Amino acid sequence: MERPPFDLQRHYEARLTQVGQEVCGFDQNFSAQVQLAPIRFGDYQANGALAYGRFCQIHPRKIAQRLVDALRSEEEFSPALCDLQVAGGGFVNISLSSLALARWLAAYGDAHALRTGANELDGRIHVVDFSSPNSAKQMHVGHLRSLVLGDAICRILEFFGAKVIRDNHIGDWGTQFGILLRQIRLEGTDFEQLAPGSGLEALEELYRRGVQAVEESEEAAREAREELAALQSGDAPRLELWKRINAISYAAFQKIYDLCSVHFDLVLGESFYRDSVGRVFEELEKYGIAEKNGGALAVFFRNHGQFYEQPFLIRKADGASNYASTDLAAVLYRSEQLGADEIFYVVDARQQDHFQQLFLTVERWFEKTGYRLPGLHHISFGTVCGEDGKAIRTRSGEPIRLQQLFSEAIARARTIVEEKNPELDRESRDRIARAVGIGAVKYGDLSQNRSNNYLFSWDRMLAFNGNTAPYLQYALARLHAIARRAASENLSDGVDAMPPIQEGEERSLARKLLHFPTVLHQVLADLRPHLLCTYLYELAGEFSTFYAACRVIDGDRATTRRRLLLCDRTKTILGLGLELLGLEALDQM
Numbered sequence: 311m312e313r314p315p316f317d318l319q320r321h322y323e324a325r326l327t328q329v330g331q332e333v334c335g336f337d338q339n340f341s342a343q344v345q346l347a348p349i350r351f352g353d354y355q356a357n358g359a360l361a362y363g364r365f366c367q368i369h370p371r372k373i374a375q376r377l378v379d380a381l382r383s384e385e386e387f388s389p390a391l392c393d394l395q396v397a398g399g400g401f402v403n404i405s406l407s408s409l410a411l412a413r414w415l416a417a418y419g420d421a422h423a424l425r426t427g428a429n430e431l432d433g434r435i436h437v438v439d440f441s442s443p444n445s446a447k448q449m450h451v452g453h454l455r456s457l458v459l460g461d462a463i464c465r466i467l468e469f470f471g472a473k474v475i476r477d478n479h480i481g482d483w484g485t486q487f488g489i490l491l492r493q494i495r496l497e498g499t500d501f502e503q504l505a506p507g508s509g510l511e512a513l514e515e516l517y518r519r520g521v522q523a524v525e526e527s528e529e530a531a532r533e534a535r536e537e538l539a540a541l542q543s544g545d546a547p548r549l550e551l552w553k554r555i556n557a558i559s560y561a562a563f564q565k566i567y568d569l570c571s572v573h574f575d576l577v578l579g580e581s582f583y584r585d586s587v588g589r590v591f592e593e594l595e596k597y598g599i600a601e602k603n604g605g606a607l608a609v610f611f612r613n614h615g616q617f618y619e620q621p622f623l624i625r626k627a628d629g630a631s632n633y634a635s636t637d638l639a640a641v642l643y644r645s646e647q648l649g650a651d652e653i654f655y656v657v658d659a660r661q662q663d664h665f666q667q668l669f670l671t672v673e674r675w676f677e678k679t680g681y682r683l684p685g686l687h688h689i690s691f692g693t694v695c696g697e698d699g700k701a702i703r704t705r706s707g708e709p710i711r712l713q714q715l716f717s718e719a720i721a722r723a724r725t726i727v728e729e730k731n732p733e734l735d736r737e738s739r740d741r742i743a744r745a746v747g748i749g750a751v752k753y754g755d756l757s758q759n760r761s762n763n764y765l766f767s768w769d770r771m772l773a774f775n776g777n778t779a780p781y782l783q784y785a786l787a788r789l790h791a792i793a794r795r796a797a798s799e800n801l802s803d804g805v806d807a808m809p810p811i812q813e814g815e816e817r818s819l820a821r822k823l824l825h826f827p828t829v830l831h832q833v834l835a836d837l838r839p840h841l842l843c844t845y846l847y848e849l850a851g852e853f854s855t856f857y858a859a860c861r862v863i864d865g866d867r868a869t870t871r872r873r874l875l876l877c878d879r880t881k882t883i884l885g886l887g888l889e890l891l892g893l894e895a896l897d898q899m
């Protein structure tokens with residue numbers, strides 16, 4: 311038996327469009343427009359006949375009927391597998407038979423089979439630039455988004471077969487070092503006392519005082535710029551200090567990454583490109599893309615609707631490189647050395663202009679030189695705002711630190727875990743509390759549409775009920791418990807073929823499971839993990855309904871087998887879904 315298509319919505323879209331154009335004689339203007347249908351209309355619905363009928367002045371129902379007649383002679387649309395109905399003003403409703411549902415569930419029985427079905431990015435190299443905090447400052451709640459979104463996006467790209475390079479482009483070569491070095495010189499800070507792991511708070515204090523000084527005095531600001539230029543030109547004592555500061559910062563970042571199980575393949579940072587910015591300046595000037603203005607170098611977009619009065623500064627007047635210089639060099643490195651096909655920047659929306667100008671500049675530059683141009687994408691996200699409705703930042707007041715947020719979440723999770731399951735040994739309790747606490751925080755962010763701003767709230771980040779990670783983790787743990795019981799009673803023997811699904815709750819659950827690939831494709835199309843969150847939450851709801859209505863274990867043998875299989879597939883998809891979001895899947899809670 312041939313394996314059914316992984317994503318049926320996609321498959322039907324392609325098939326119906328093709329049959330319409332090739333068999334029914336519709337022209338290129340016809341597309342089937344297949345969507346997931348509300349349950350009362352079937353499983354999938356094609357809307358394409360409506361637009362096409364209007365377009366060629368034929369009643370859409372006639373178009374729909376012609377399509378259905380042509381489809382009926384195809385094996386996969388035979389009554390044994392699906393029912394086709396023309397409905398309303400010209401919709402085609404497609405309802406899968408219980409056999410077709412069972413076939414799909416049999417073919418995509420485990421995570422491996424699902425991954426195989428989704429292998430469309432086919433090893434293409436995707437560089438994902440995410441987290442990328444600035445060193446010398448602690449990560450606060452404003453840094454959560456890039457971290458958790460970036461990690462989920464990497465996992466989703468990997469699921470679709472991409473080779474992903476996770477690149478943490480740490481800001482370790484910028485203005486903050488001029489300010490810090492100046493302040494250190496002024497205060498005579500004793501660096502021997504700042505051990506990695508402990509010195510970050512002292513550094514932050516130093517930085518705060520430094521920022522205040524440069525904001526208040528032009529003289530101080532100039533000194534800070536000079537410090538930075540001296541560092542960038544390789545002054546040894548400054549480089550030594552710079553290294554120490556970075557060691558302290560990296561150690562603190564790594565603690566957070568370990569805590570939430572995020573890893574990187576590359577941590578190069580802006581400073582890695584310090585020797586290659588020269589080539590960037592040279593080439594951009596040579597090809598007339600950048601223009602000199604004193605020591606400064608800038609790219610102009612004179613005919614651009616938005617940037618005609620806003621040049622892209624790629625080197626400062628004192629010769630120091632800036633954020634743009636290292637970003638340009640990084641694109642070159644990623645293209646030439648990493649072989650990137652696509653580059654994603656998971657960075658907040660306030661940097662939109664920077665990325666647009668960066669991409670425009672790279673396009674001109676690579677066109678002139680003939681370098682291989684990767685796809686460049688800014689995966690932007692809204693701001694996490696404080697209670698005052700303003701962006702949470704290090705400079706203003708005391709933002710909540712990520713470390714603090716995670717600790718609080720884990721502590722609250724531990725209380726709940728202890729209540730729910732007092733018998734657990736200490737080690738399991740700690741492990742579960744950590745997974746639940748971290749999961750709640752990550753999900754609090756991931757479940758939001760990334761384009762929107764949101765108000766930071768402890769309640770959202772630490773919620774355990776409703777559309778939250780703990781709720782999903784708990785549903786999954788319950789599915790594991792069912793599987794354990796089935797195994798201990800030898801109920802799951804010989805259940806590799808999937809018996810036809812019955813109407814009612816079984817069918818609703820099965821149909822929801824089949825939607826998983828379609829949802830993943832929606833997530834991939836626009837890299838919006840919140841769509842997966844919504845889906846998993848709905849799936850868990852379908853499962854609850856099913857579980858409340860259907861006795862899984864005590865029925866007759868055939869019923870038990872069928873229902874256990876549905877539990878098993880729900881377990882697979884819920885588990886995989888959590889994994890793709892970067893949430894720990896627990897087998898008990």
Ligand code: ARG
Nearest residue numbers: 439442443444479481637657
């Ligand atoms: N360090 C920057 C910041 O904190 C983000 C860097 C993003 N990546 C990049 N290649 N520009 O705002």
